[in-house]
Structure formats: structure tokens, C-alpha cells
Amino acid sequence: MNHKSAITQQEEQxxxxxxxxxxxxxxxxxERERILKQAIWELIK
Structure with a gap:
């Protein structure tokens, strides 16, 4: 028999x-941060 001591398989999943x-x-x-930084850069360059 295979027993999990700390957590059950269901909890692990x-x-x-x-x-x-x-x-x-x-x-x-x-990704949102990258897009915002790119948009800001486009506005200020």
C-alpha cells in the first residue's frame, strides 16, 4: 500500500x-507590463 504522509494526492493535484x-x-x-512599457516608449521617443 502506498501512503502519502503529509498531503493526499487530491491535495497535491x-x-x-x-x-x-x-x-x-x-x-x-x-506581458501587460511589457506592453505598457513599449507603449510608453513609443509615446516619448
Whole structure:
């Protein structure tokens, strides 16, 4: 029998999905920042 001591497989899957969602949000925020910086640069050059 294979026992998980600290967290269950279901909890592990939930944490992985949460991590993936947080990474996607962070990536989207970085992309918005890049686009804004580019737009500002176009306005001031």
C-alpha cells in the first residue's frame, strides 16, 4: 500500500493546479507590463 504522509494526492493535484494558475497570472502581468512599457516608449521617443 502506498501512503502519502503529509498531503493526499487530491491535495497535491489541487496545489499543482493552483501553482499553474498563479504562474499564468504572473506571466500575464509581465506581458501587460511589457506592453505598457513599449507603449510608453513609443509615446516619448
Amino acid at each position: 489541487w496545489l499543482l493546479k493552483k501553482h499553474i494558475a498563479e504562474k499564468a497570472r504572473a506571466d500575464a502581468a509581465e
